[in-house]
Amino acid sequence: MRHAHAVDSVRSAEAALMATLPPGTLMRRAAAGLAAACGGVLDGGVYGRRVVVLAGSGDNGGDALYAGARLAGRGAGVTAVTLDPDRAHPDGLAALRRAGGRITGPDHAPAALARADLVLDGITGIGGKGGLRPRAAELAHAARAASASGAVVVAVDLPSGVDADTGETPGEAFRADATVTFGTYKPGLLVDPAAEYAGALRLVDIGLGPYLPEPELEALQHEDVARLLPVPRGESDKYRRGVVGVVAGSQRYPGAAVLAVGGALRGGAGAVRYVGPAGDAVIGRYPETLVSAGPPAKAGRVQAWVIGPGLGDDHLARQSVDEVLACDVPVLIDADALRLADRERVRARRAPTLLTPHAGEAAALLDVAREEVERARLSHVRRLAAAYRATVLLKGSTTLVAEEGAPARVNPTGTAWLATAGSGDVLSGLTGSLLAAGLSARDAGSVGAYLHGLAARHTRHPFGAHEIADRVPYVWHSVHPRA
Ligand SMILES: NC(=O)C1=CN([C@@H]2O[C@H](COP(=O)(O)OP(=O)(O)OC[C@H]3O[C@@H](n4cnc5c(N)ncnc54)[C@H](OP(=O)(O)O)[C@@H]3O)[C@@H](O)[C@H]2O)[C@@H](O)CC1
Numbered sequence: 012m013r014h015a016h017a018v019d020s021v022r023s024a025e026a027a028l029m030a031t032l033p034p035g036t037l038m039r040r041a042a043a044g045l046a047a048a049c050g051g052v053l054d055g056g057v058y059g060r061r062v063v064v065l066a067g068s069g070d071n072g073g074d075a076l077y078a079g080a081r082l083a084g085r086g087a088g089v090t091a092v093t094l095d096p097d098r099a100h101p102d103g104l105a106a107l108r109r110a111g112g113r114i115t116g117p118d119h120a121p122a123a124l125a126r127a128d129l130v131l132d133g134i135t136g137i138g139g140k141g142g143l144r145p146r147a148a149e150l151a152h153a154a155r156a157a158s159a160s161g162a163v164v165v166a167v168d169l170p171s172g173v174d175a176d177t178g179e180t181p182g183e184a185f186r187a188d189a190t191v192t193f194g195t196y197k198p199g200l201l202v203d204p205a206a207e208y209a210g211a212l213r214l215v216d217i218g219l220g221p222y223l224p225e226p227e228l229e230a231l232q233h234e235d236v237a238r239l240l241p242v243p244r245g246e247s248d249k250y251r252r253g254v255v256g257v258v259a260g261s262q263r264y265p266g267a268a269v270l271a272v273g274g275a276l277r278g279g280a281g282a283v284r285y286v287g288p289a290g291d292a293v294i295g296r297y298p299e300t301l302v303s304a305g306p307p308a309k310a311g312r313v314q315a316w317v318i319g320p321g322l323g324d325d326h327l328a329r330q331s332v333d334e335v336l337a338c339d340v341p342v343l344i345d346a347d348a349l350r351l352a353d354r355e356r357v358r359a360r361r362a363p364t365l366l367t368p369h370a371g372e373a374a375a376l377l378d379v380a381r382e383e384v385e386r387a388r389l390s391h392v393r394r395l396a397a398a399y400r401a402t403v404l405l406k407g408s409t410t411l412v413a414e415e416g417a418p419a420r421v422n423p424t425g426t427a428w429l430a431t432a433g434s435g436d437v438l439s440g441l442t443g444s445l446l447a448a449g450l451s452a453r454d455a456g457s458v459g460a461y462l463h464g465l466a467a468r469h470t471r472h473p474f475g476a477h478e479i480a481d482r483v484p485y486v487w488h489s490v491h492p493r494a
């Protein structure tokens with residue numbers, strides 16, 4: 012599992028750890044890890060390469076200057092550009108001077124950057140507030156130009172200008188090829204739009220671990236998913252493995268039913284029961300489906316319901332949403348059903364409810380503009396989870412799963428190729444199937460998003476949504492070969 016902690020937690024852990032160590036130890040650890048990581052990103056090694064350190068006035072600049080000193084010690088030509096020469100980290104400057112580095116002011120930045128092989132962004136880290144101020148923004152522009160001419164930009168702890176806690180980018184920010192972060196990930200490194208500025212992530216262990224509280228955010232890795240995947244046992248039969256009911260599709264959109272059932276068949280439940288008017292299309296593609304014309308209340312027992320893809324909003328759709336919400340089993344609410352599900356009824360449910368909106372649907376439920384949700388995804392997914400007292404999976408470039416009282420989850424496997432018609436229908440079926448197989452709403456949401464993203468990454472693009480469903484068994488096997 013990858014963990015991300017809020018700035019306040021990092022600061023408290025740092026203070027507790029620092030009290031046990033000689034002064035300067037943590038910065039030395041950070042700088043050593045940073046310098047080693049820089050060596051790794053420079054093809055052909057450090058010796059003789061031109062490094063430009065952009066140093067702000069806080070400890071983030073200190074880290075960058077100390078790392079610059081180490082790189083100079085390994086034979087790099089290092090120039091530090093201090094944003095404010097009178098306030099730059101004095102010990103860091105002294106270390107760099109001793110190692111043979113040059114120190115200059117912002118006026119000389121364009122010339123230095125034009126020849127750089129490597130740029131270290133040490134303007135702000137977790138102490139940054141708001142978008143970059145004008146002089147720092149100019150350096151970010153100059154670094155972008157250097158990057159376009161082939162320099163590698165490495166952000167120190169965070170790309171300067173992104174919000175560490177929220178993943179928001181309130182103004183100008185650095186764009187990095189890689190970010191070397193210290194002690195723990197920060198939410199802003201994992202959540203878009205900021206995550207897009209961070210490039211490849213590298214964590215340097217500085218010993219904070221024992222002092223960190225519960226994370227703000229976590230991201231499942233292969234081994235976590237392998238542990239959570241439902242695996243049939245010797246005594247399993249199709250009912251014990253779980254039956255997932257799918258209420259989807261309409262005369263107008265039969266394809267949504269086919270895609271949701273396609274996802275559901277690949278999510279580990281023992282059987283898929285389809286309820287709705289698209290039974291012929293579903294059976295034509297997936298003859299193993301148990302089909303009934305409806306309504307859901309008469310369809311027979313299921314361990315979880317998925318309702319919404321292509322459902323429409325006619326009388327039948329409303330009745331189906333009512334009946335499904337009345338069931339005492341987990342329910343996944345997607346697409347059209349999000350609009351039809353009464354908030355108070357969802358809040359009153361005792362069995363788990365999982366809402367799976369994209370940004371536009373989440374915005375409509377919260378009565379805000381879509382751009383607001385996209386700008387601050389983490390806070391909006393949390394607001395929605397609180398408003399509905401439910402688990403919420405917010406789809407998008409970095410899919411998030413939130414539930415009150417637990418760390419939010421961010422999906423690390425997403426790809427922009429998933430922005431294709433019907434992709435959400437497959438996800439809802441797949442995730443509902445995991446619910447029926449016994450996973451909690453939070454686990455089902457995050458495992459569903461993980462497999463869905465991974466399947467897309469392993470499908471040749473451009474692809475149609477049904478191909479994602481077809482690819483799930485392959486990635487399931489790659490995550491858990493023995494299951
Ligand atoms: N915690 C840990 O465990 C460890 C932390 N470590 C390191 O310390 C870093 C935190 O250092 P920090 O607290 O000194 O703050 P930092 O990020 O340098 O920023 C403050 C400076 O930025 C400026 N500034 C602010 N906003 C700005 C803006 N929009 N645009 C432009 N400038 C802006 C602000 O200016 P001021 O407001 O003072 O005028 C001030 O000069 C952390 O990220 C990590 O790298 C490691 O060494 C080891 C362990």
Ligand SMILES: [K+]
Pocket residue numbers: 071132133134135136166167168169170171
């Ligand atoms: K930085």
